Amino acid sequence: MKTHLMPRHSDYPSYKQARAQDRSMPFSDEEEEVLDFLRSEHESYYRGDFEAFVDHWHHGPEVRRILSGPHVGTRSHTGWEELKPRFEEGFRQFPQDFDARKILRWENIQIQLSADMAWISYDQVATRHMPGMHAEPFAHETKIVQRFDGAWKLVCVIVVVPGVGREDAPRIELKADGTVVSINALARERLASHPGLIVSGLRPRARNRAYDTGLQNAIKQSRERLATNLPRGFLRDEASVVPLGEDGAGRPLFCWVVTEQERVLISFDDEFLLRGRLEKAAANFGLTPAQLNLAEHLASGHELAQAADELGVSVNTVRTQLRRMFGKTQTHNQAALVSRLLNITGPD
Numbered sequence: 001m002k003t004h005l006m007p008r009h010s011d012y013p014s015y016k017q018a019r020a021q022d023r024s025m026p027f028s029d030e031e032e033e034v035l036d037f038l039r040s041e042h043e044s045y046y047r048g049d050f051e052a053f054v055d056h057w058h059h060g061p062e063v064r065r066i067l068s069g070p071h072v073g074t075r076s077h078t079g080w081e082e083l084k085p086r087f088e089e090g091f092r093q094f095p096q097d098f099d100a101r102k103i104l105r106w107e108n109i110q111i112q113l114s115a116d117m118a119w120i121s122y123d124q125v126a127t128r129h130m131p132g133m134h135a136e137p138f139a140h141e142t143k144i145v146q147r148f149d150g151a152w153k154l155v156c157v158i159v160v161v162p163g164v165g166r167e168d169a170p171r172i173e174l175k176a177d178g179t180v181v182s183i184n185a186l187a188r189e190r191l192a193s194h195p196g197l198i199v200s201g202l203r204p205r206a207r208n209r210a211y212d213t214g215l216q217n218a219i220k221q222s223r224e225r226l227a228t229n230l231p232r233g234f235l236r237d238e239a240s241v242v243p244l245g246e247d248g249a250g251r252p253l254f255c256w257v258v259t260e261q262e263r264v265l266i267s268f269d270d271e272f273l274l275r276g277r278l279e280k281a282a283a284n285f286g287l288t289p290a291q292l293n294l295a296e297h298l299a300s301g302h303e304l305a306q307a308a309d310e311l312g313v314s315v316n317t318v319r320t321q322l323r324r325m326f327g328k329t330q331t332h333n334q335a336a337l338v339s340r341l342l343n344i345t346g347p348d
Contacts (some may be wrong), residue, residue, distance in 0.1 A: 001245050031111050034118045034145060037152040038095050046133070047102040051089045054084065058146065063224035069136065069161030096134060105134060116147035125168055128275045136161045137272050138168055169272065172204055174264040176226050178219055179203060181263070190269060196244030196253030197268055205267050208245035210347050218242045218257040222264040239273050251301050252338050274299055281341040284330045290323050298322075299338045 020340055027035065037056070044052035057063060059080040068074040077083050108121040113119075122268040126135050144156035170187035179202045183191070191199060198205050202221070206212040218240050239258035246252055255268040267273060275296060290311075297307035308318045322334070331337045334335040 005084065009254075027111070028113075031113055031160065032110065034113065034120065034152060035109070035198045037145065038120060038143060041154065042104075043100050044137075046096055046104070048091060048096040050088070053085060053091075057082075057083070058148060058155050060155075062155060064156045066156075066158045068159070069139075080253060086090050094132070094134065096132060098133055100131055103130055103133065118145050119143075119151075120145070126272065128272070128279065138162060167326055169270040170268050171201065171226075172266040174204070174223075174266065178223055178264070189267075194268065195247045197255055197266075206244045212245055213243050214347060215244070215255070215257075217243050218268075219264055222259045224258055225259050226264070239267070239277075241273075241277060243339070246335060248300065249296075250333075252335050252342075254342060269300075270299070271296075277342055279341070285341070286327075287325060287328065288321075291328075294318055294321050295341055297339070298334050298343065338340050 019216055040055035042055065044056065044279050057080065061079045061081070061084060063074065063250050064078045066074070066076045066081060066262070077086060086198070090295070101283045103126060105123060105125050105127060109120070109122040111118060111120050115346045119142070121140070124139045124141055126133075126137050140162075142156075142158040143154060148151075168186075170190050172180060172187055173182045173184075173186045180199055182197070191197065194207075196211075198207055204215065206215045216328060221240075227244070239256040241254050242257055244253040244255060254267055255272050256270055267276045278292060278295050278299065282286070282289075282295070287295065290313075293311055294307055297310065302310070304318050305315055308315045311318065322337075325337060329337055329340045333339050
C-alpha cells in the first residue's frame with residue numbers, strides 16, 4: 001500500500017526548513033522573531049496557561065478573532081473587552097495541558113512583513129488526536145501581529161476549518177444516496193493504482209469483490225445515520241475501518257468510512273485516523289510507545305527493514321518488538337497483528 005507517513009518531530013520543524021519547502025529563500029531574522037512569538041502564543045494556549053496566552057494579545061478595541069467551521073458556523077468577536085471574558089470562560093470550562101510541539105505541525109507558512117505589522121498564514125495539521133484537545137485535524141489559520149513599544153502582539157486571528165473532510169489525506173465524498181459527489185486530489189492520484197479500492201459507476205468498490213459487501217454495508221450504515229432528524233452538523237461519528245483484502249505481499253488493505261456534514265466520506269492512506277485507532281489498540285493491548293510506532297509502520301505497508309530505518313533502530317530490534325507484539329495480541333504474523341490492532345475482519 002502506498003502511504004506517506006507524517007514526519008515525527010520532538011519539536012516543531014524549524015521554520016527555516018518549513019519555509020524551504022515552499023520558497024527558495026530562508027526566513028529573515030525579523031521573520032524568525034515573529035514566528036517565535038507565534039509559537040510561544042500557540043504553546044501557551046495548548047498548555048492551558050491563561051496568563052501567558054493573554055499576554056500575547058494587544059488589549060485594545062481594534063483586536064478581532066474570527067472562527068469559521070462546520071461545527072461553529074462563523075463567529076466574529078471584536079475588542080479586548082469582548083474577547084477577554086470569552087477566553088477566560090474557555091480556559092475555565094475546557095482546560096488543556098498538551099505539548100503542541102508533539103501533536104501539531106504547521107505547513108505552507110507565508111509571511112508578509114511591513115514596518116511594525118506582520119501577516120502570517122499557515123495550514124495546521126494535527127498529527128494525532130488527543131481527547132480534550134481544541135484542534136481539528138486540519139485548519140487554515142491567519143494571524144496579524146503588530147509591534148507595540150517594541151513587543152509583538154496579536155491584533156487579529158482567523159481560523160477556518162474546511163467544511164467537509166481534509167485535504168491532507170485521500171478522500172472520496174458521497175451523497176446521501178451513496179454515489180460519489182467529489183474526489184480530492186490525493187484520492188484521484190492514488191486510486192488508479194490502489195490495490196484495494198476503485199470507483200466504478202459513480203460508486204466506490206472493493207477491487208476484491210469478496211470484500212465489497214462489507215464496504216457497501218459500512219456505507220449503508222453511514223447513510224442510514226444521515227437519514228435521521230439530527231440537526232445539520234451534529235453528526236460526527238468515529239470512523240469505521242473496513243477491510244479490503246490483502247496486497248501482493250499479504251499485508252491487509254483497508255479504508256475508513258465516516259459521516260460528516262450530511263455526507264459519507266471514504267478515506268484511505270489516512271495517517272491521522274490510523275494513528276488514533278492504533279493508540280487505542282496500544283492502550284488495550286499494553287503496547288509500548290516503540291511498539292506503537294512500529295505498528296504504525298506495519299499498518300502503512302512498510303517492510304521491517306524500512307520501518308527500522310525510519311525509526312532509527314536495528315532490524316533485530318524491530319524483530320524483537322514484533323515478537324513481543326505477537327505475544328501481547330496472540331497473533332503469529334504481521335497481517336494478523338495489524339488486523340487485530342485495527343479490529344478488522346474479512347468476509348465469512
